[in-house]
Amino acid sequence: EMPRAWWKESSVYQIYTPSFKDSNGDGIGDLRGVIDKLDYIQNLGVDIVWLNPVFKSPQVDMGYDISDYVDIHPPYGTAADVDELTEALHQRGMKLVMDLVVNHTSDQHPWFQESRSSPTSEYRDWYIWKKPKFDKDGQRQPPNNWVSYFGGSAWEYDEASGEYYLHLFAKEQPDLNWETPAVREAVEKIMRYWLDKGIDGFRMDVINFISKDLDFPDAPISNPDSIWQNGAQYYACGPRLHEFLQDIGKILKEYDAFSVGEMPEVNDSDEILKAVGFDRGELSMIFHFELMGLDHGAGGKFTPREWKVSELKSIVSKWQTVMHENNGWNALYLENHDQPRTVSRFAVDHPQYRALSAKLLATFLGFQSGTVFIYQGQELGMANVPHDWTIDRYRDIETLNHWQELQVTKQDQSALHAATLAEYRSKSRDNARTPIQWDDSTHAGFSTGVPWIPVHEDYPAWNAAAQLADQGSVYHFWARVLQLRKQYPDIFVYGSFELVSSDDSEIFAYARHSSAGTSLVVLNFEPREASWTMPQNLFAGRGSEVVLSNYSRGKVSTVAGESITLAPLEAFV
Numbered sequence: 001e002m003p004r005a006w007w008k009e010s011s012v013y014q015i016y017t018p019s020f021k022d023s024n025g026d027g028i029g030d031l032r033g034v035i036d037k038l039d040y041i042q043n044l045g046v047d048i049v050w051l052n053p054v055f056k057s058p059q060v061d062m063g064y065d066i067s068d069y070v071d072i073h074p075p076y077g078t079a080a081d082v083d084e085l086t087e088a089l090h091q092r093g094m095k096l097v098m099d100l101v102v103n104h105t106s107d108q109h110p111w112f113q114e115s116r117s118s119p120t121s122e123y124r125d126w127y128i129w130k131k132p133k134f135d136k137d138g139q140r141q142p143p144n145n146w147v148s149y150f151g152g153s154a155w156e157y158d159e160a161s162g163e164y165y166l167h168l169f170a171k172e173q174p175d176l177n178w179e180t181p182a183v184r185e186a187v188e189k190i191m192r193y194w195l196d197k198g199i200d201g202f203r204m205d206v207i208n209f210i211s212k213d214l215d216f217p218d219a220p221i222s223n224p225d226s227i228w229q230n231g232a233q234y235y236a237c238g239p240r241l242h243e244f245l246q247d248i249g250k251i252l253k254e255y256d257a258f259s260v261g262e263m264p265e266v267n268d269s270d271e272i273l274k275a276v277g278f279d280r281g282e283l284s285m286i287f288h289f290e291l292m293g294l295d296h297g298a299g300g301k302f303t304p305r306e307w308k309v310s311e312l313k314s315i316v317s318k319w320q321t322v323m324h325e326n327n328g329w330n331a332l333y334l335e336n337h338d339q340p341r342t343v344s345r346f347a348v349d350h351p352q353y354r355a356l357s358a359k360l361l362a363t364f365l366g367f368q369s370g371t372v373f374i375y376q377g378q379e380l381g382m383a384n385v386p387h388d389w390t391i392d393r394y395r396d397i398e399t400l401n402h403w404q405e406l407q408v409t410k411q412d413q414s415a416l417h418a419a420t421l422a423e424y425r426s427k428s429r430d431n432a433r434t435p436i437q438w439d440d441s442t443h444a445g446f447s448t449g450v451p452w453i454p455v456h457e458d459y460p461a462w463n464a465a466a467q468l469a470d471q472g473s474v475y476h477f478w479a480r481v482l483q484l485r486k487q488y489p490d491i492f493v494y495g496s497f498e499l500v501s502s503d504d505s506e507i508f509a510y511a512r513h514s515s516a517g518t519s520l521v522v523l524n525f526e527p528r529e530a531s532w533t534m535p536q537n538l539f540a541g542r543g544s545e546v547v548l549s550n551y552s553r554g555k556v557s558t559v560a561g562e563s564i565t566l567a568p569l570e571a572f573v
């Protein structure tokens, strides 16, 4: 029997504050805006709100570069606003989860300022400093060939001391040195500060990067076009990760706190199970990235790759089965602030098919075993940026650095530039960061001022006000998904998973089994009719009913061998 837990039966709504709701007309979403929209969030049926970082930050990477872990970025509001939000959520029986970004800080954080001030500073070892290497021509080189996620070497040279510091992300995001006990104590203090204030847990940014291989070896060449290579095998799930996570787990346990770790680069389930096994004392659940890589080509994220529904089937069924059999737990997500919109990515965002697609994907995700995460706007079926977006509209450091590098290394290649812009329109992180479309008024009702990033032009047709008024909308469909999870936890939360359509077709069917009953989810990922044959008698001797459909399918024959004609992008449970 799978052990029960409140966080297994919960669903999470992720809020990217700058793009959610602007309350004072400066064009930037804020905490007051979040507080004003709590009815909207609660009525969706979620239990937990996760806020992306709202702490003091120079905003080189939208708040993932923190310069003060206890103060709030002034445009977002004040510490008192966080208190008010926490209390308002608690009054509604809901919880608040904040982002804990402790693999790195901002270079403006006083710890780094101290660390950089001198090799003899007592903070020197709080970060990762190394002497240069010299090549055969006597040229100074970084300590190794690791690439940074935002381009170039992962090492930045400091003239004053003649040493390099490590930054896996921007050079303004130096990596903390978790080998130093004082760093771990400082993190514990931050965690306790917020938990004592009453928040209910953390989402932990790139938490599997905190323990590095102390030899800092060169990475093997995986990208022949670059001198800088992905070194993940030397820092993702490194030697002391689980020791560090056990320390974190002890603190979380004291508060019965929620935890979800972000774990890119690692798809090895044995390794992941060490972090999320129920009796391991580490984390409740993690975000793996196996689905997120489906459309990333050999030349990296901004190169194309064709993917097949059969790949989706095997990845989903791997994680569903592994977690169930080994007492782990899944974090179920398709969207977040780093990923494109899924109606555009995994289905069809054309107006004719958009709502069907959003409902198909809600059905796909919402009945799997795990804790469901909905990213703001996903409940409205928001889409990727329009096809006329030029580079000046983008704000994201990853996209802009990539573009910059392309200008330097591959000049005068207009075809390449056009292809790359098309890649941004399908994969840039800014696809998820356009403002929430509240209504059909100016700036989609997001702000009375000029939004910090353009509003998507489709807002007159795709907005929250219209969807709240329409019982058949994507918003109400999602609400029904979450309601069904609450109504049938034995099946939808705790039941086992069976892939029913393991074939190569575009139809994804899965069953959930429990002593309380069985459910069957059938999804046609193609925008055309398809015929599907029920492979087994899942409901033999028992009746069945359709509890959810993105058309108006009233019933379905569940006799083995019988064929059903599925409508384009049809989904039913």
Ligand code: TEU
Pocket: 061, 064, 065, 101, 149, 169, 205, 206, 262, 264, 301, 337, 338, 398
């Ligand atoms: O992201 C970590 C990460 O590895 C990716 O999601 C990455 O941002 C993306 O794939 C680049 O292609 C986390 C945060 O979610 C992200 O917003 C931050 O930029 C990053 O860490 C650094 O803190």
Ligand code: CA
Pocket: 022, 023, 024, 025, 026, 027, 028, 029, 030, 075
């Ligand atoms: Ca504002």
